[in-house]
Amino acid sequence: MGDPGLFQGTFELEEQVMEMLGAMLHLPYACGYISTGGTESNIQAVRAMRNRNRSIIHPNIVVPDSAHFSFDKVGDLSGIDIRRATLSDNLQVDTDAVNSLIDTNTVGLVGIAGTTEFGQVDPLETLSDIAIENGLPFHVDAAFGGFVLPFLKNKYKFDFEIAGVSSVTIDPHKMGLSTIPSGGLLFRHSLDLDNLAVKTPYLTISSQYSLTGTRSGAAVVSTYAVMRHLGRKGYGTIVQRCMDMTDRLVAGARNIGIQPVIEPVMNIVALDVESPTEIQSRLYEDFGWRVSLTRNPQALRLVIMPHLDNEIIDMFLANLDTVVNRS
Amino acid sequence: MGDPGLFQGTFELEEQVMEMLGAMLHLPYACGYISTGGTESNIQAVRAMRNRNRSIIHPNIVVPDSAHFSFDKVGDLSGIDIRRATLSDNLQVDTDAVNSLIDTNTVGLVGIAGTTEFGQVDPLETLSDIAIENGLPFHVDAAFGGFVLPFLKNKYKFDFEIAGVSSVTIDPHKMGLSTIPSGGLLFRHSLDLDNLAVKTPYLTISSQYSLTGTRSGAAVVSTYAVMRHLGRKGYGTIVQRCMDMTDRLVAGARNIGIQPVIEPVMNIVALDVESPTEIQSRLYEDFGWRVSLTRNPQALRLVIMPHLDNEIIDMFLANLDTVVNRS
Incomplete structure (x- = not known):
C-alpha cells in the first residue's frame, strides 16, 4: 500500500473500504486510510489536530482519564500535553472536568466510544457541543466500539452523525474481524488528511499521509473481504x-x-x-x-x-x- | 505481539530474532523489537534520542540530506527540528556540513547505510567520531542496507562494530525477504528502549515500548523462519x-x-x-x-x-x- 501508483488494485480496494466504513459511520464521503491499528490512528488524529494550529507553542488536548495508553505515546512523541479529565461514577468522562481543562492552548478534544477497560461510551453529544463552542476538532476513539455500537439493540450516537465529530478511529482488526494489522482512521474534512502529508520523492505519488511507509495490502484486502462477506x-x-x-x-x-x-x-x-x-x-x-x-x-x-x-x-x-x- | 505475557511463543521467537539480528550487526546482546518497518524504527530511534535529553526545549537532530522522508514524518510529529546536511559530490553526507549544524540543542546524529535513492553509504566512522566528540547518540538507518552490506564482497563497517553507533534500523521486509510488515530496531543500550516505554494498565505486562500496540506475530515468525532457512x-x-x-x-x-x-x-x-x-x-x-x-x-x-x-x-x-x- 506504500505506493498506490504501483499497486492500483489494493488502492482501489482501500477506497472502497473507506467508503464502506464511511457509510457505516454516517459519512459516506469521509476520507482516511487503513492504518496499523488504533494506536497509529489515534496518533495521527492528534497530529492532525495540532497541525490545524501549528502556531500554538505548547499545545494540549483534553482526553478522558479512561483514554487508551496510545494517547500517552502520542504525548511523549509529540510533546503535546495530554490532559486527562476525571470520570463520573458511571465511568463516563465528566464533561465539567473537560470544560475546566480547556484553555487557549487546547487544540482538540477526545471522546471514547467503548473504553478499553470498561466498554463505556462517553457523553459524546455533549463533548461535541463543547468542541463546537470552543472551535475545536473532536476525535472519537471507537477502535473497539466502532464495529459493535452500530449493531446493538440499544442505539448510541458516536460517529459523524454527531455534528462536532471531526475524526474517528475504528479498528477492523478488533470487532471488524479482519486480520492484524488493520486499523482505520476517518476524517470529516480532507484538510486534516492533507495536513498529515509529507513529500515522497521517489514514489509514483508525490506525498503520503500514512504514519508508516510500507503497508501490507493484506490489511485492505482482508478488511474488504470480511466486510463484504458479513x-x-x-x-x-x-x-x-x-x-x-x-x-x-x-x-x-x-x-x-x-x-x-x-x-x-x-x-x-x-x-x-x-x-x-x-x-x-x-x-x-x-x-x-x-x-x-x-x-x-x-x-x-x-x-x-x-x-x-x-x-x-x-x-x-x-x-x-x-x-x-x-x- | 501486543501482550507477550499472553503470547509467550511469539515473544520467545522475537527474542531469538533480535539475537540473530544482533549477531549479524556485531552486538549479540542488542535490545529492540520487530516494528512495522523503517518508518516506525526511525521515529522510535529519534524519540529515544530526544528522551535522553528531555530538558532541551527546542531539540534538533542532524541527518544527511539523503535521509528518507520518514525523518520528515518524525519531525512533523515530534516538533524536533530535522536539520539536513548537504551531500558531497559522491552523494555521501558532507561531514563538515554535519559538524557545522550541531549546536547545544542537538540531541543526535543520523547516518544512512544504503540511501533510499542512490544506495550510498555515508562516512559512518567519521560520523561516529563526531557523535562521540559531542556526546551524542548516533543512529544508523540501514533499513535497506542492513541485509545487503554484510554479504557484499566489498566490506563496509556500518553497524554496532562502530563504537559510536547507538541504534540501527534494519528491515527484514526489505532485503531480509520477510513478510510485510516486518521492521527492526536495535539499541546498544537498554536505557534507550526503556525510555520509549509507556504504562500498559490492562495487559499482563506493565509497559510497552513499541510504537504500535497490537502487532501481528506473523512478522516475527516469518522473519525467524526466513533467517533460519537462509x-x-x-x-x-x-x-x-x-x-x-x-x-x-x-x-x-x-x-x-x-x-x-x-x-x-x-x-x-x-x-x-x-x-x-x-x-x-x-x-x-x-x-x-x-x-x-x-x-x-x-x-x-x-x-x-x-x-x-x-x-x-x-x-x-x-x-x-x-x-x-x-x-
Whole structure:
C-alpha cells in the first residue's frame, strides 16, 4: 500500500473500504486510510489536530482519564500535553472536568466510544457541543466500539452523525474481524488528511499521509473481504451473539454474588471482586484462565469475543465460583 | 505481539530474532523489537534520542540530506527540528556540513547505510567520531542496507562494530525477504528502549515500548523462519546474485551510452539520462516499465531485487536503448 501508483488494485480496494466504513459511520464521503491499528490512528488524529494550529507553542488536548495508553505515546512523541479529565461514577468522562481543562492552548478534544477497560461510551453529544463552542476538532476513539455500537439493540450516537465529530478511529482488526494489522482512521474534512502529508520523492505519488511507509495490502484486502462477506446483517448476528454471552456471564456472576462494575454497554465486562489480583492469579494457577484487570476501580476484565461460546462462559463461571466462594 | 505475557511463543521467537539480528550487526546482546518497518524504527530511534535529553526545549537532530522522508514524518510529529546536511559530490553526507549544524540543542546524529535513492553509504566512522566528540547518540538507518552490506564482497563497517553507533534500523521486509510488515530496531543500550516505554494498565505486562500496540506475530515468525532457512550463506548467495544483475545492468547501460550517477555500492542503480521524467513516461507508456526517479540529481532509479533475472535486465536495457537512442 506504500505506493498506490504501483499497486492500483489494493488502492482501489482501500477506497472502497473507506467508503464502506464511511457509510457505516454516517459519512459516506469521509476520507482516511487503513492504518496499523488504533494506536497509529489515534496518533495521527492528534497530529492532525495540532497541525490545524501549528502556531500554538505548547499545545494540549483534553482526553478522558479512561483514554487508551496510545494517547500517552502520542504525548511523549509529540510533546503535546495530554490532559486527562476525571470520570463520573458511571465511568463516563465528566464533561465539567473537560470544560475546566480547556484553555487557549487546547487544540482538540477526545471522546471514547467503548473504553478499553470498561466498554463505556462517553457523553459524546455533549463533548461535541463543547468542541463546537470552543472551535475545536473532536476525535472519537471507537477502535473497539466502532464495529459493535452500530449493531446493538440499544442505539448510541458516536460517529459523524454527531455534528462536532471531526475524526474517528475504528479498528477492523478488533470487532471488524479482519486480520492484524488493520486499523482505520476517518476524517470529516480532507484538510486534516492533507495536513498529515509529507513529500515522497521517489514514489509514483508525490506525498503520503500514512504514519508508516510500507503497508501490507493484506490489511485492505482482508478488511474488504470480511466486510463484504458479513455485511451489516453478519456483524449484527455476531454482535448479538456476543451480547447474549455477555448477558449470560453477568447473570451467572450475579448468581454467585458478583456484580459488574457498570452495566455492560458492549461485550466488555468488569467484575467487581474482592482482591482482584489474587483472584486473577488463582484463576490462572488453578484453572489456566488468563484474565486482565482494570485499574480504577480494580476489577476482573473480560472481553467476550466471537470465538467464545456458552459452554466456555459456564466453565469460567464455575471456576470463578470455586475461586471466589469455595476457598 | 501486543501482550507477550499472553503470547509467550511469539515473544520467545522475537527474542531469538533480535539475537540473530544482533549477531549479524556485531552486538549479540542488542535490545529492540520487530516494528512495522523503517518508518516506525526511525521515529522510535529519534524519540529515544530526544528522551535522553528531555530538558532541551527546542531539540534538533542532524541527518544527511539523503535521509528518507520518514525523518520528515518524525519531525512533523515530534516538533524536533530535522536539520539536513548537504551531500558531497559522491552523494555521501558532507561531514563538515554535519559538524557545522550541531549546536547545544542537538540531541543526535543520523547516518544512512544504503540511501533510499542512490544506495550510498555515508562516512559512518567519521560520523561516529563526531557523535562521540559531542556526546551524542548516533543512529544508523540501514533499513535497506542492513541485509545487503554484510554479504557484499566489498566490506563496509556500518553497524554496532562502530563504537559510536547507538541504534540501527534494519528491515527484514526489505532485503531480509520477510513478510510485510516486518521492521527492526536495535539499541546498544537498554536505557534507550526503556525510555520509549509507556504504562500498559490492562495487559499482563506493565509497559510497552513499541510504537504500535497490537502487532501481528506473523512478522516475527516469518522473519525467524526466513533467517533460519537462509542463514548467512543463503543471504550471501541472494545478495551476490543481485549484485551480478546490478553489474550486468550498469555494463549494459554503459554500452548504450548511459552512465550511473555513482558506481553502485549495493543493488540500487541511478541512471543518468537526459530528461528523466520524459524517459520515465516513455518506458511506461511504450513498454509498461514502472521506473522511479531520484531527486538530486534527477535520474532513473532501479532497485534490483531477487525476483528479477538476467532476461528481464536485458529486456529492460533493450527497451531503454530504444527510448533513449532510437526515437
